[in-house]
Each structure stands twice: as structure tokens, then as C-alpha cells.
Amino acid sequence: MSTLDSTRELFRRDQVWPFLAPAQAEVNVGNQMILYVEDLNLSFDGFKALNNLNLYINDGELRCLIGANGAGKTTLMDVITGKTQCDSGTVFFGQNHNLLNKDEAEIAQLGIGRKFQKPTVFEEQTVFDNLELSLKTDKRVLPTLFSRLTPTQIDRIDEVLKTIGLAKHRFMLAGALSHGQKQWLEIGMLLVAEPRLLLIDEPVAGMTAQETERTAELLTSLAGERTVIVVEHDMEFVRSIARTVTVLHQGSVLAEGTMDQIQSNKDVIEVYLGEEAAAGEQA
């Protein structure tokens, strides 16, 4: 065995020094709830982007968040993931993690993964390499330099490749994938880190009908073991995946329920018809 290989063996932390492997955070979901958002407020120059917002998400749920442009969906995701600080309120991950006193990296480390609308895969790398790069690893210089994938990590990547339907494309450059496949790869890049909660922003924008259908299957399959929150404007897609839909309006929850309940809700109809009328007047 070469010196480099022996040094690599030494740095295979999960086998040699298990205590150095990043600990999986305990999330207390004793009462079935994984995310609590209470009385959340955030103003930008006096404009209330979040206005006494309350949201409760059950562990393993697939929740869809809808709302017109400017309703506060992205701002809410930004606060949950530590990208933006709120003015007041409470955000807890399980009963034991106060997210408001954590930064973005700490929140990600707790097991909250976020996917933005635009795919940001490494186009010059293969599908497999993209997943490898996203594995939860020690970022210190020496372990990174000498680390090599362990059999467990390779199995994990293989499992994710199957889940996202890209097993046959593992050696393909990510840049050569279709738009939909890139979106799935990026979801896979979150999955290798084994998140408890996934926040996914407009996953089907720009997808073909077939890709949209496949994405619906993928997201549905991810829920249960994990919790998934999807922000989406495509109502047909929302109907195809959602059990519970939350409608945001002017920084607050306007309505919550099944898609049928939402579509027959008077307040929702008023807001959406109002938007349509305003758009019609502008046209």
C-alpha cells in the first residue's frame, strides 16, 4: 500500500475514529411536529413581509405552500434556513432546536436542506461526483485532502441515484442532463446528507409534463421518512402531490387545508380573483 493510501486509510474516520464523524443531531418530534413557526414578523423598510405568521408542520408530512407573488413564501424559507433574520417570533426544529439563534451552516448541519428554484449543479462534474461533493464530510483540510469514499458512502450515493432515477447517468457530465434531471440531481445532492426536512422552491418550473409527473412521484416518495415543504405556483402539480396546502397572503397564513377546501375557500377565491382582476386591468 502506498504512503498516500495508508494515510487515506488513517483518515477514514467512520472506520478508524468513529468519534470524529459528524454526529446526527437529535430532533425531538415527541408530539409529531417537526417545525413550529409562531408569530413571525419581518419588515423591510416598514413593509411587513411576514406578519404574525404561524405554521406547524408534522414530521414526515409533504406540505405545499402557495400564494401570489410577494406573499412571503421565500422570506419565510429564508428565515427558517437562517439566511434572513426576523424581527420577532419563534422558529423551532422539533421541540429542542431554536433555529433563530443558529446560522445557516448550523441549520444545514441539523438536517434542514434547501433547494432553490434554479438548479446549481456542478456542470463540469459527473452526476456521481456531484453527489460525492455533497456528502456530509469533515471540511477541515487534512481529512478533506485524504478522505476517500467509504463503502457505506458509496452505497448511500447508489441509493440516492436510484431514488432520483439517475442510476444510468452516473458517469454523465451534469451539464449534459436535461433541465428536469438537473433538478432531480440537485434534490439528490441534498438527499446524500440525509436531511430531516427539505425545503424545495418551485421544483417543476420549466419542466416537461413527463418530468413534472416524475417529480411528483419523487417528492411523494421522499415524504414519510423525511418532511418536505414545497413552494409551487403550478396548481395542477400541487393538487397532484399535496395532502395539506397552506396559502400565504401578505405575510400571513390565509388558509390551510386540502386542495378542495382551499379552492372553495371564500378568502382564497377573493384574493386570487382580486389578483386576476388586477392583472386583467393592467393588460
Ligand SMILES: Nc1ncnc2c1ncn2[C@@H]1O[C@H](COP(=O)(O)OP(=O)(O)OP(=O)(O)O)[C@@H](O)[C@H]1O
Ligand atoms: N431584502 C428585501 N428587501 C426589501 N423587500 C423585500 C426583501 N425581500 C423580500 N422583500 C419583499 O417582501 C415581500 C415578500 O417577498 P417574497 O419573496 O417572500 O414573496 P414570495 O411569496 O416568495 O413571492 P414569489 O412567488 O414572487 O417568489 C415582497 O413584497 C418583496 O418585495
